[in-house]
Amino acid sequence: MSLGEFELIGRYFRSMELGNAGGSEHVTLGIGDDAALISMAPDKQLVVSTDTVVLGTHFPPDYIPANLAYRALAAAVSDLAAMGARPLSFTLALTLPEVDETWLQSFAQGLTDAARDHRISLIGGDTTRGPLNINVTVLGEVRPRNVVRRGDAQPGDLLCVGGPLGDGGGGLAVVLGESMPSSVSDAARDYLFQRFWRPLAQCELGLELAGVASAGLDVSDGLIADARHLAEASGVALHIRLADLPCSAALQAWPEAQRMEWMLGGGDDYVLLFTLPVASIRCLEVWASQGFDVTVIGEAVVGSGIWLDDGQELKEKVQPAGYQHFQRKSND
Numbered sequence: 055m056s057l058g059e060f061e062l063i064g065r066y067f068r069s070m071e072l073g074n075a076g077g078s079e080h081v082t083l084g085i086g087d088d089a090a091l092i093s094m095a096p097d098k099q100l101v102v103s104t105d106t107v108v109l110g111t112h113f114p115p116d117y118i119p120a121n122l123a124y125r126a127l128a129a130a131v132s133d134l135a136a137m138g139a140r141p142l143s144f145t146l147a148l149t150l151p152e153v154d155e156t157w158l159q160s161f162a163q164g165l166t167d168a169a170r171d172h173r174i175s176l177i178g179g180d181t182t183r184g185p186l187n188i189n190v191t192v193l194g195e196v197r198p199r200n201v202v203r204r205g206d207a208q209p210g211d212l213l214c215v216g217g218p219l220g221d222g223g224g225g226l227a228v229v230l231g232e233s234m235p236s237s238v239s240d241a242a243r244d245y246l247f248q249r250f251w252r253p254l255a256q257c258e259l260g261l262e263l264a265g266v267a268s269a270g271l272d273v274s275d276g277l278i279a280d281a282r283h284l285a286e287a288s289g290v291a292l293h294i295r296l297a298d299l300p301c302s303a304a305l306q307a308w309p310e311a312q313r314m315e316w317m318l319g320g321g322d323d324y325v326l327l328f329t330l331p332v333a334s335i336r337c338l339e340v341w342a343s344q345g346f347d348v349t350v351i352g353e354a355v356v357g358s359g360i361w362l363d364d365g366q367e368l369k370e371k372v373q374p375a376g377y378q379h380f381q382r383k384s385n386d
Contacts, residue, residue: 072176090177101194103133109186119157120164121251127168130190132255132324136272138202138264139194146179147189200264207269207288211329213352216259218302223320225250235307242304253324259346270328276319291357296364300349
């Protein structure tokens with residue numbers, strides 16, 4: 055490597071903007087020592103999540119480094135949002151086949167953009183040589199009584215989603231250059247491209263859900279797969295009304311069958327899926343007034359499994375459908 059590890063870190067990742075993107079009041083000691091030190095308020099718990107991104111498994115070989123960095127951090131932060139936690143800081147373990155300073159400059163800029171947009175500070179990490187691999191560990195804070203878990207949904211709760219579904223699947227089609235209807239506009243392509251490479255974790259909505267939602271998680275593997283995770287953890291069945299699934303205008307140009315495939319199993323949407331007790335139904339109006347795009351798509355009931363309501367019959371979805379490790383296929 056033309057640059058040593060410490061010179062590389064100092065040049066590209068030890069910036070004031072990255073180190074203070076989420077504020078520095080909780081960071082007792084950041085980048086530069088053997089480990090970082092984090093201060094926690096006595097009434098808060100630390101929330102920790104780790105994501106690894108591998109070339110060819112989680113992203114295609116034709117990419118812009120800035121977009122890759124943004125996507126890697128945003129996807130990790132989405133796990134904090136799902137728990138109702140406020141993002142604090144993150145570490146980055148970066149494995150590179152070689153030092154390419156043009157690549158590093160772009161990657162560092164994308165990482166800075168994501169850190170600023172999600173208000174989260176870089177506090178440390180590691181760099182090494184090898185096949186390209188990005189590991190991000192995010193830290194957040196939440197009051198113990200406000201943690202949103204997967205396993206607390208109750209029969210009668212409303213099933214809600216925090217934004218449009220299917221954009222991740224449609225975005226991947228755009229990124230891969232797959233054939234698409236002639237009615238897909240340039241604006242729609244650009245929107246879906248950005249939704250794939252630069253998703254924005256729903257941190258503000260996650261804070262609203264803290265102490266209100268009975269259960270939740272983020273939609274990363276696909277609606278059906280992630281709904282199944284929630285249903286199994288809570289010991290309930292989830293009924294999903296297909297007619298109520300929210301879809302972006304950009305996805306409307308595709309045939310309904312393709313849209314539905316992406317909305318149910320495309321993955322990479324990074325919107326929050328949660329259950330809401332009926333007693334808290336007035337929150338929906340409040341959230342709408344605040345600009346949150348929350349849609350009720352079904353309910354939790356006694357039983358098990360995922361059941362789809364197409365307006366004519368209720369049918370159990372036996373096989374999990376979901377986007378997994380850069381595969382284009384889903385199980386129907």
